Amino acid sequence: MNGIDYANNALQALFAGLEVKTEGIWNYVKLPNGLAIAWGGEQKITMALGGTSGACWYAVDRAVNIPAGLFIDDIKVIGSATANHYAAALFAISGGKVYVQMSSSYSFSDLLVTWDAVLIGKWK
Numbered sequence: 001m002n003g004i005d006y007a008n009n010a011l012q013a014l015f016a017g018l019e020v021k022t023e024g025i026w027n028y029v030k031l032p033n034g035l036a037i038a039w040g041g042e043q044k045i046t047m048a049l050g051g052t053s054g055a056c057w058y059a060v061d062r063a064v065n066i067p068a069g070l071f072i073d074d075i076k077v078i079g080s081a082t083a084n085h086y087a088a089a090l091f092a093i094s095g096g097k098v099y100v101q102m103s104s105s106y107s108f109s110d111l112l113v114t115w116d117a118v119l120i121g122k123w124k
Contacts, residue, residue: 023067036123041116059102071121079117
């Protein structure tokens with residue numbers, strides 16, 4: 001039994017029906033009221049700059065699977081990201097994935113990105 005299993009057992013004992021799990025880069029909790037919260041991220045991943053939009057270079061989207069079967073409806077994402085050059089982050093949810101896109105005005109250089117996100121939605 002690992003640490004998350006011990007935490008899950010302890011939380012379930014305290015909050016009957018509460019479930020805490022880990023899947024890939026995500027940790028998540030299912031609350032008895034039907035709300036699920038997942039959190040995760042990646043550190044120092046390379047995102048290649050893929051082209052221009054006006055005067056701004058942009059990075060290719062990073063698509064990351066959300067925990068399979070966790071959410072049934074209305075997922076919201078809140079995220080933050082930093083890079084080795086000035087960049088702005090955009091987070092979106094589509095088709096069971098979180099998309100992270102970094103836009104940068106620093107041309108011809110890949111971005112080294114660290115990002116974190118919280119997902120909130122219904123599980124039942």
